[in-house]
Amino acid sequence: MKKEPLINFVQKNSPASKQTLMDIVEHFEEKTIFKNDYLLKEGQISNDYLFLADGFMRAFTFDTEGNEVTTYFYPKNRVVFEASSFFMRTISTENIQALTDCKGYSITFEKLNMLFHSVPEFREFGRAMLVKEFVAFKQRTLAMINKSAEERYANLINSNKEIFQNAQLKHIASYLGITDTSLSRIRKEFSKK
Amino acid sequence: MKKEPLINFVQKNSPASKQTLMDIVEHFEEKTIFKNDYLLKEGQISNDYLFLADGFMRAFTFDTEGNEVTTYFYPKNRVVFEASSFFMRTISTENIQALTDCKGYSITFEKLNMLFHSVPEFREFGRAMLVKEFVAFKQRTLAMINKSAEERYANLINSNKEIFQNAQLKHIASYLGITDTSLSRIRKEFSKK
DNA sequence: TTCATTTCTTGCCATTTGGCAAGTGCTTTT
DNA sequence: AAAAGCACTTGCCAAATGGCAAGAAATGAA
Numbered sequence: 001m002k003k004e005p006l007i008n009f010v011q012k013n014s015p016a017s018k019q020t021l022m023d024i025v026e027h028f029e030e031k032t033i034f035k036n037d038y039l040l041k042e043g044q045i046s047n048d049y050l051f052l053a054d055g056f057m058r059a060f061t062f063d064t065e066g067n068e069v070t071t072y073f074y075p076k077n078r079v080v081f082e083a084s085s086f087f088m089r090t091i092s093t094e095n096i097q098a099l100t101d102c103k104g105y106s107i108t109f110e111k112l113n114m115l116f117h118s119v120p121e122f123r124e125f126g127r128a129m130l131v132k133e134f135v136a137f138k139q140r141t142l143a144m145i146n147k148s149a150e151e152r153y154a155n156l157i158n159s160n161k162e163i164f165q166n167a168q169l170k171h172i173a174s175y176l177g178i179t180d181t182s183l184s185r186i187r188k189e190f191s192k193k
Numbered sequence: 194m195k196k197e198p199l200i201n202f203v204q205k206n207s208p209a210s211k212q213t214l215m216d217i218v219e220h221f222e223e224k225t226i227f228k229n230d231y232l233l234k235e236g237q238i239s240n241d242y243l244f245l246a247d248g249f250m251r252a253f254t255f256d257t258e259g260n261e262v263t264t265y266f267y268p269k270n271r272v273v274f275e276a277s278s279f280f281m282r283t284i285s286t287e288n289i290q291a292l293t294d295c296k297g298y299s300i301t302f303e304k305l306n307m308l309f310h311s312v313p314e315f316r317e318f319g320r321a322m323l324v325k326e327f328v329a330f331k332q333r334t335l336a337m338i339n340k341s342a343e344e345r346y347a348n349l350i351n352s353n354k355e356i357f358q359n360a361q362l363k364h365i366a367s368y369l370g371i372t373d374t375s376l377s378r379i380r381k382e383f384s385k386k
Numbered sequence: 387t388t389c390a391t392t393t394c395t396t397g398c399c400a401t402t403t404g405g406c407a408a409g410t411g412c413t414t415t416t
Numbered sequence: 417a418a419a420a421g422c423a424c425t426t427g428c429c430a431a432a433t434g435g436c437a438a439g440a441a442a443t444g445a446a
Binding site for chain 1: 256260264319323326334340
Binding site: 168170180181185187 | 392
């Protein structure tokens, strides 16, 4: 069956019977997004809860001065969604863009809700995804507060090597909260060690 | 009835019939926490999902150098919980402490789950709370990245005046990601305008 | 291959924030 | 009232990061 990565992912995060899993993934549709295209554009109400089977994405928005700020990187084998817009049905201030050609399985808000109401195990999955995202953000916020740019860089390169293979320096820089100039210098310092 | 603030809060966030509301709040227990006491201590698995009816709390943890870092302030009339520890049943790295005498209504993980499974409207409530927290964190992370300390201070004082009436300077400073020395200077600059 | 465009690096200097330590003022204890 | 403790402020200087602009390197198009 084609949706095997999705099945494995759901199973891993919230065990369910084979039949239940099939009932769940049946409602996901295959989706392809080419490099530089968007899963979500600001101003829209997000209607894609996407399991990213292959590729690499990023979320970004703009600060008050109009600079692009990367808010998140999404490697493959995880779900990609903008919680606020998707779940609250509000207009998104974020963009989600493919940094490489991407393939995955997507479900709409309506269908996801239907599954949440009818499949208790899947509710656990949904909550686990939300909590996971939340925790990741918390840790990042904390790191922003009490670590130097160099330490944040070191953490990122240790935990998410693939970011450096897929994203541009300026994307990584704004994600780390520094300028690309500074990141370039930090990287230089770092390579000496 | 005693739990009226809670009833109103649930009703506002996810409308339900009077009877359903009563069924929900019945499972919450009144809880009092005195100033400087803890709702959650690091090392514990959180088992309190608290609606804070009155008082003021903060969450904090320690950075790698052992400095206290305030991660969140909780004014009254909102829910207070550590999503990671409470929902994932993992050991908390955060502390939640009362900054004033506090009163609220608390429910355990088990009972909350029971309600989530049996009351669809309440599931919506639970999700809304999680998403809300998430959004607040995202905005904060973003602000940490692309705003100066002075701007972050200005935002905080405009949006959360009560923090300044309830928390110490050093708590606010670590929340803003600066030292109390710097905050003191910023505050001085600010009062000139 | 060659040219054009984009991405990344680097030098110079400015600005922001931090570290430390002393000092002020308020509150609590005795 | 004196002493002690805590919260906050301030001066001095250091360290981290930014802004700008020029140049180098990589990438993509013709």
